[in-house]
Amino acid sequence: MTSTKKTQAQPVLLSASNLKELGSELTGIMNILSMNNLALEGLEFAQDKDTAVALWQAKKYNEVAYTQNEKIINKLDKIAFRLLNSDNAEELEGLDK
Structure with a gap:
């Protein structure tokens, strides 16, 4: 026996x-x-040429990349929240405040 579900489109x-x-x-x-x-x-290219320079660049890159990744995570979290709640007026209204 096959069951079918009717899904109603949620307004975006x-x-x-x-x-x-x-x-x-x-x-x-x-x-x-x-x-x-x-x-x-x-960094890969520098590593093949000069290990000391590559290590310094890697350290600087890690500092910048970590901060950048934190910002990206926050942006993606907000985007995901808006998209996942695109049919929930109460949640979307709270974002504008």
């Missing part, structure tokens, strides 16, 4: 402007991650 309460804003934020995050990958490739 985010405006086109809100969705564009979220898309822009995600694009910014992707750009940051691309720059991080480029920096990592530079």
